[in-house]
Amino acid sequence: MTPPPTVPAVQTRSLGRIFGSMVALRSLDLTVHKGDLFGFIGSNGAGKTTTLRILATFLTPTMGTAEVLGLDVVKEADRVRHLIGYMPDFFGVYKDMEVTEYLDFFGACYKIPAAQREKTVADVLELVGLSEKKGSLIGALSRGMQQRLGLARVLIHDPQLLLLDEPASGLDPRARIEMMAILQELQRMGKTIIISSHILSELQSLCNRCAIIERGQLIYSGPIKGVKVGVTEARAFWVRVAGAPETSRELLLQRPETESVESAEGRLKVVLKNPDDDGSFIAETLVQAGQRVLELREDELGLEEVFLRVTKGDTQ
Amino acid sequence: MNPVIQRELLEQCRNPALFRLRLISGAGAIGALLWGITVWAEMQRSGNFVFGPWGVLFSEGGFVFGRVQMVLTLLILALAPTLTADAIARERRESTLNLLGLTPLTPSAVAVGKSAANLLRALTLWLAALPILTVPFLMGGVGGRQVVEVMVVHGVILLVGLAAGLLASAVSTQFRRALALAFVLELALLVGVELVHMVAVVGLQVVLSISVPTSRPMELSQTIHLVSRVVTGEVMRPLPPGFPVLSVGQWLASLGCLIGAVVLVGWLTILTAARRIARLWKEEPVRPRTLAIQRELTRPVLFPGWIRQQQRRRLAQNPLVWIQHRSVAAALTRWGWIFIVILVWMLIATTGGWMGGFAGQWSVPVWMAPLLLMGGMAFSAAGGFRAERENGTLELLLVTPLTLNQLLQSRWSSHVREFLFPVMLQLSLSIYVEGLWRRAGVDYSRFNWWLLMSLLTLPAVGLWRGLRARNFVTAVLSTVFWGLFLPGALAMVVSALGNPDYFGGPAVLQGTGVQFFLETRLDWGVLPAAVQFLIGLVALVLVRRELVSRQFAHQTSGGG
Ligand SMILES: Nc1ncnc2c1ncn2[C@@H]1O[C@H](COP(=O)(O)OP(=O)(O)OP(=O)(O)O)[C@@H](O)[C@H]1O
Ligand SMILES: [Mg+2]
Numbered sequence: 001m002t003p004p005p006t007v008p009a010v011q012t013r014s015l016g017r018i019f020g021s022m023v024a025l026r027s028l029d030l031t032v033h034k035g036d037l038f039g040f041i042g043s044n045g046a047g048k049t050t051t052l053r054i055l056a057t058f059l060t061p062t063m064g065t066a067e068v069l070g071l072d073v074v075k076e077a078d079r080v081r082h083l084i085g086y087m088p089d090f091f092g093v094y095k096d097m098e099v100t101e102y103l104d105f106f107g108a109c110y111k112i113p114a115a116q117r118e119k120t121v122a123d124v125l126e127l128v129g130l131s132e133k134k135g136s137l138i139g140a141l142s143r144g145m146q147q148r149l150g151l152a153r154v155l156i157h158d159p160q161l162l163l164l165d166e167p168a169s170g171l172d173p174r175a176r177i178e179m180m181a182i183l184q185e186l187q188r189m190g191k192t193i194i195i196s197s198h199i200l201s202e203l204q205s206l207c208n209r210c211a212i213i214e215r216g217q218l219i220y221s222g223p224i225k226g227v228k229v230g231v232t233e234a235r236a237f238w239v240r241v242a243g244a245p246e247t248s249r250e251l252l253l254q255r256p257e258t259e260s261v262e263s264a265e266g267r268l269k270v271v272l273k274n275p276d277d278d279g280s281f282i283a284e285t286l287v288q289a290g291q292r293v294l295e296l297r298e299d300e301l302g303l304e305e306v307f308l309r310v311t312k313g314d315t316q
Numbered sequence: 317m318n319p320v321i322q323r324e325l326l327e328q329c330r331n332p333a334l335f336r337l338r339l340i341s342g343a344g345a346i347g348a349l350l351w352g353i354t355v356w357a358e359m360q361r362s363g364n365f366v367f368g369p370w371g372v373l374f375s376e377g378g379f380v381f382g383r384v385q386m387v388l389t390l391l392i393l394a395l396a397p398t399l400t401a402d403a404i405a406r407e408r409r410e411s412t413l414n415l416l417g418l419t420p421l422t423p424s425a426v427a428v429g430k431s432a433a434n435l436l437r438a439l440t441l442w443l444a445a446l447p448i449l450t451v452p453f454l455m456g457g458v459g460g461r462q463v464v465e466v467m468v469v470h471g472v473i474l475l476v477g478l479a480a481g482l483l484a485s486a487v488s489t490q491f492r493r494a495l496a497l498a499f500v501l502e503l504a505l506l507v508g509v510e511l512v513h514m515v516a517v518v519g520l521q522v523v524l525s526i527s528v529p530t531s532r533p534m535e536l537s538q539t540i541h542l543v544s545r546v547v548t549g550e551v552m553r554p555l556p557p558g559f560p561v562l563s564v565g566q567w568l569a570s571l572g573c574l575i576g577a578v579v580l581v582g583w584l585t586i587l588t589a590a591r592r593i594a595r596l597w598k599e600e601p602v603r604p605r606t607l608a609i610q611r612e613l614t615r616p617v618l619f620p621g622w623i624r625q626q627q628r629r630r631l632a633q634n635p636l637v638w639i640q641h642r643s644v645a646a647a648l649t650r651w652g653w654i655f656i657v658i659l660v661w662m663l664i665a666t667t668g669g670w671m672g673g674f675a676g677q678w679s680v681p682v683w684m685a686p687l688l689l690m691g692g693m694a695f696s697a698a699g700g701f702r703a704e705r706e707n708g709t710l711e712l713l714l715v716t717p718l719t720l721n722q723l724l725q726s727r728w729s730s731h732v733r734e735f736l737f738p739v740m741l742q743l744s745l746s747i748y749v750e751g752l753w754r755r756a757g758v759d760y761s762r763f764n765w766w767l768l769m770s771l772l773t774l775p776a777v778g779l780w781r782g783l784r785a786r787n788f789v790t791a792v793l794s795t796v797f798w799g800l801f802l803p804g805a806l807a808m809v810v811s812a813l814g815n816p817d818y819f820g821g822p823a824v825l826q827g828t829g830v831q832f833f834l835e836t837r838l839d840w841g842v843l844p845a846a847v848q849f850l851i852g853l854v855a856l857v858l859v860r861r862e863l864v865s866r867q868f869a870h871q872t873s874g875g876g
Contacts, residue, residue, distance in 0.1 A: 057715055058866065081716060088708060091708065094707060105631070105639060106712075110716055
């Protein structure tokens with residue numbers, strides 16, 4: 001039941017959800033393409049979990065529609081459930097069960113035939129690197145292992161779309177890197193992955209696209225590299241030269257492309273008038289004037305910084 | 317002041333459930349008061365002590381007191397452990413216990429603080445219900461000694477219940493398990509108190525020669541079995557002929573022994589709980605050893621191959637049924653209930669006309685086993701999906717292709733499996749006994765219908781209440797209310813309306829079809845069963861709505 005390739009993995013139209021008098025989500029239009037590793041970013045209470053729960057068919061939207069691979073999450077919930085794997089922001093494990101029993105149980109819930117289940121369980125355990133722990137009781141696993149077990153559970157019925165709610169929370173740096181490696185592997189296998197988080201730095205290197213929501217509203221959606229374009233008006237470069245920077249500063253200020261030059265921490269920050277300029281003139285000017293350029297790099301706003309600028313810092 | 321007590325009391329002020337509980341017991345007391353006065357006035361007017369189905373109740377002077385205080389006693393028995401059963405378990409779940417461990421507080425300070433705060437809490441509940449007891453007292457026929465005895469025993473049961481809850485709470489992190497354990501411990505501790513009391517009384521007679529002038533040292537048995545006599549309402553029963561009445565000194569001495577016994581047993585229990593807390597402070601939260609033992613216990617012993625095959629088949633059919641069956645707790649409760657039914661019947665058989673014999677609808681053997689079973693069913697039904705909600709798997713299960721029907725059916729079938737054998741045992745034994753003793757007026761049919769219908773409908777009611785209620789105790793209480801009490805009360809009202817003697821004239825429903833139906837002697841049984849059936853159906857609809865609306869979801873997250 002593979003849908004035609006033109007269908008986006010996720011498409012929501014004016015999606016909204018109200019809890020009593022609390023508007024958790026308002027008019028969200030989100031598109032996630034197939035094969036994306038999609039970062040879903042927002043501060044506490046922004047509505048990430050609510051969105052993922054709706055996509056996972058756990059909650060129904062109050063307003064608007066949501067489609068997963070072209071199927072409506074309300075009307076065709078049964079079919080959608082086979083296509084998605086949902087990992088909530090808590091473990092959801094029976095502590096007195098063995099690892100394989102647990103996966104076997106969920107395999108049966110997804111109606112995987114018994115003959116096939118054993119192999120599938122072994123495969124997903126291999127993938128998440130839990131093979132040696134397959135006979136252990138879940139209660140005795142460490143936090144990182146339980147998290148990986150949660151990921152294994154999500155994969156048990158080979159879903160096309162993974163909805164992961166803060167999969168790296170509470171993991172140590174090493175476990176986090178391992179988790180990210182697994183996710184990249186899954187993306188290579190052709191799965192679409194939506195991963196919500198507020199640990200931004202790791203999404204930056206991991207995801208290709210992202211969305212930022214704040215108080216239930218979409219603020220940005222698009223390529224993760226493009227986030228900064230939407231926020232910074234002008235492009236800027238950092239330059240470091242041997243010797244006193246004053247001469248270089250004068251030189252650069254004379255160029256028509258330059259908006260302003262400030263010096264900070266022994267370096268110069270050159271802001272351009274036109275964001276389409278590539279900044280190559282900086283090196284050219286300085287070298288021609290006999291200055292030794294030690295360092296030249298573009299001023300990239302970290303995702304973290306973008307996040308802080310975009311969101312106004314109100315959490316709910 | 318002990319900071320644990322302070323914090324507990326502060327929390328209690330904010331707890332709406334407790335406030336509601338107090339309100340309920342107050343309202344209940346006022347209701348009982350009005351009811352008692354009406355009946356009393358009616359009795360004065362007609363000079364007739366026998367009317368309606370309540371006739372038996374009022375035929376003796378102190379009988380009302382005996383029965384009313386018995387209800388109160390049973391309430392204390394049931395509620396006291398629930399007050400403390402979550403005291404330490406919750407601190408452990410929320411890992412605040414370890415924080416307490418970092419403060420200069422000692423383990424015993426924590427244990428004592430928890431008990432003392434809950435004792436105060438329980439006392440306010442008891443005070444709210446006290447007016448019930450005063451009514452029959454005003455009606456006359458109740459001696460001062462009896463009142464004191466009853467109050468002492470109430471105190472004893474309260475203390476024992478609280479101590480049992482506390483100890484259980486230190487053993488298990490899961491509230492439901494802690495509560496079940498607390499009830500078992502409560503019974504064991506009561507037996508312990510009785511034993512210590514007996515030894516003390518006999519010792520007192522021998523050593524201090526505060527003795528009755530007869531050759532029989534067990535003469536004081538009227539006080540020795542005080543606790544069980546109060547529990548069963550037999551405290552009002554006249555003493556057998558030839559039994560000497562105790563002098564004030566002897567009576568006080570024997571009560572003193574009882575109080576001493578409960579202080580001793582309660583203190584030991586609290587100390588044990590404190591030691592357990594001290595151990596918990598040193599230990600890792602998850603202990604692989606216990607988990608490993610559990611795993612050993614769930615391994616099939618007999619015909620492992622066949623059982624595995626069965627399990628696999630069940631897993632394919634409905635995974636949820638499979639998961640309900642694989643737990644140790646499920647197996648233990650199943651056998652536990654069979655054991656309890658057998659125990660009750662052994663007591664009946666060995667004591668012959670035990671506590672009122674078989675005659676009359678209010679005699680102990682008639683109601684004991686069915687009532688215990690129904691209470692157990694309500695407990696287990698209200699706990700359905702509790703584990704899934706607590707560990708968050710319910711959210712996962714609801715997004716699998718499993719249908720709501722499969723979900724509900726799994727709960728229903730595991731409930732029926734848990735209670736089918738004990739209920740069948742109870743039904744067949746009672747039908748057999750009824751056949752034997754029919755002429756003596758033994759009538760189990762009303763309870764049997766009720767019991768059977770409870771088996772079928774309580775899972776729906778329990779699930780519905782369990783999903784609505786915030787905490788487990790409220791869930792159990794409201795399951796009891798909707799699933800058991802309401803049908804019973806409705807049936808009583810209807811049967812009173814159809815009874816010609818009840819209001820001293822012709823029956824209210826005289827001449828209607830209902831009247832005829834009521835005379836067929838199925839009144840008491842079929843009526844509640846029918847109401848239960850209706851409530852069960854409604855609950856089924858409501859529980860589906862609840863699961864679809866996911867109202868419970870907000871409370872589940874944050875497990876892990
Ligand atoms: N079942 C519910 N009932 C009432 N309010 C809810 C419910 N679920 C979520 N909310 C509210 O909706 C808002 C959005 O919550 P949501 O869980 O989606 O945020 P989030 O982005 O996942 O936050 P976090 O980063 O803390 O996980 C919050 O204000 C929350 O209190
Ligand atoms: Mg969240």
